[in-house]
Amino acid sequence: IYRVDHYLGKSVVKTILPFRFSNPHIEKRLNRNNVERVEIFLKETVGVEDRFALYKTMGVLRDVHQNHLTQLLSLIAMDLPSDLKNDAQIQENKARLLRQVASVRSQNALFGQYFSYANHGEQTDKSAKENVASTTNSTLPEGAVPTFAACLLNINSPRWHGVPFVLVSGKQLDVRESYVRIIFKNNRVCVSQCPEDGHVKSLPITSQVVFHLDNHSQKNIGIPSILVSKDFSFPECPLNLQESEDPGFFRSPLVYGTRPESLHVCALLKHTQAYVSLFSDLFESRRTNFVSTRYLLLSWQIWDYLVSAPKKVIVYNKADPESRLSFTIKDDKLVFVDDDEDSPVKIVQEDEKVITRSEVMH
Numbered sequence: 001i002y003r004v005d006h007y008l009g010k011s012v013v014k015t016i017l018p019f020r021f022s023n024p025h026i027e028k029r030l031n032r033n034n035v036e037r038v039e040i041f042l043k044e045t046v047g048v049e050d051r052f053a054l055y056k057t058m059g060v061l062r063d064v065h066q067n068h069l070t071q072l073l074s075l076i077a078m079d080l081p082s083d084l085k086n087d088a089q090i091q092e093n094k095a096r097l098l099r100q101v102a103s104v105r106s107q108n109a110l111f112g113q114y115f116s117y118a119n120h121g122e123q124t125d126k127s128a129k130e131n132v133a134s135t136t137n138s139t140l141p142e143g144a145v146p147t148f149a150a151c152l153l154n155i156n157s158p159r160w161h162g163v164p165f166v167l168v169s170g171k172q173l174d175v176r177e178s179y180v181r182i183i184f185k186n187n188r189v190c191v192s193q194c195p196e197d198g199h200v201k202s203l204p205i206t207s208q209v210v211f212h213l214d215n216h217s218q219k220n221i222g223i224p225s226i227l228v229s230k231d232f233s234f235p236e237c238p239l240n241l242q243e244s245e246d247p248g249f250f251r252s253p254l255v256y257g258t259r260p261e262s263l264h265v266c267a268l269l270k271h272t273q274a275y276v277s278l279f280s281d282l283f284e285s286r287r288t289n290f291v292s293t294r295y296l297l298l299s300w301q302i303w304d305y306l307v308s309a310p311k312k313v314i315v316y317n318k319a320d321p322e323s324r325l326s327f328t329i330k331d332d333k334l335v336f337v338d339d340d341e342d343s344p345v346k347i348v349q350e351d352e353k354v355i356t357r358s359e360v361m362h
Helices: 013-022 049-055 059-077 087-100 126-130 274-283 293-308 357-361
Strands: 035-043 109-114 148-153 165-170 177-184 207-212 225-229 241-243 263-268 313-316 327-330 333-336 348-350 353-355
Touching (some): 013 207, 087 293, 148 333
Parallel strands (some): 109 313
Antiparallel strands (some): 109 148, 148 165
16 A cells, blocks of 8 residues: 655655765754754645535644654654665654654643634534634634644654654644754854854854755745755755755745854755655655555554544634744643743744744844
C-alpha cells in the first residue's frame, strides 16, 4: 500500500533528510544540549469553506496535526539512516521515533475556533450554530470544533528529552505560511564589529535553521527555501536548491525574528507539485515518502487521547488586532497569554507565539 500524505511530496520537505545528512556540523547539534525548541507551523488565511460538512467531524487535529505536522516532526527528530536510499531503515527509524513521543494530554494543548466558522458551512445546521459564540470574548461550549490548535510534544529519548516541540495550525489566521524552525540555545553576545541595525548591540543573536515550505508566504520569504544562521558555516544545499543572496526573496525587514543579511539561504531552483513528485516516487517504487500502516497506527497513539478529550475552545477573529492566540510555554504547559498572570508586560507577537523583544531584534 502506498498511503499518501501530500506534505511528504513538498520540495523542501523532501530535502530535510538530505540536508541533515550532508551537513554534519549542523546535524551534530540537533539534540537536547543545543536545541532550545522546535516550532512546526502550518497557518492558513482561509476558513473551512466547502469542507464544512467534513471538517465538523474531524477538526484541526485530525485534519493537520496527526498527519502533516507529525510527519514533519519525525523527519526533523528521527535518527538518520546509514544510507538515504535505504527505505526500510528510514521507515524503521521514523517508527522508533514515534514510539518515543509521549501521548499529548489536555494540559499540553490550546484550541480556538474562528468567529465566522458557521457562516462557511450549512447555515441551517442547528448544532453548528449552537457551538459558535456570539462575541469574540467567549469560550465555546463543550463539543465545539477547533479550527486552531497549538500542541506541545515531548520526546522521551536521550537525544531529545526536555526539548519542546511546538506544533501549531489554524485557519483564518493572519498569513498563509508553513515552516519548521529549529531554534538553538545561544548565549553568545555581540560586543564588537556588530551589524549596525539601530538596536542595542549586546543583545543575544538568534541561532536557527528554518525549513520554509511554501511559495505562498505573505511574509518572511517568498520562495521555498532553507535558512541557516550565519553563525554556522555555509551549509551544503541539497539537490534542487542553491545558495542565494538575492534580497528580493525577503518580504520583511525581519525574517523569523532576525535580519535577512544574517542568514544563509538555500533557495529552491525548480518547484514541483507535491502530487506530481509523489507519483514519480510511486512509479519508481520509493516508499520513503509514503505512510506505512505501522507509522499510521503509531501516530494515532500520540493523538488519539487528545482528539477525544474535552476541549476548552476560545473564539478568535483574524480582524482583531489583539490576537487572543498568543501563548507561552510555562512549567512544561502551553498557556494563552491572556490567561497567564506572570506573562511579561512588554511582548512582541509574531506568528501567534510569544517571543521576547530581544529575540525579535536579532
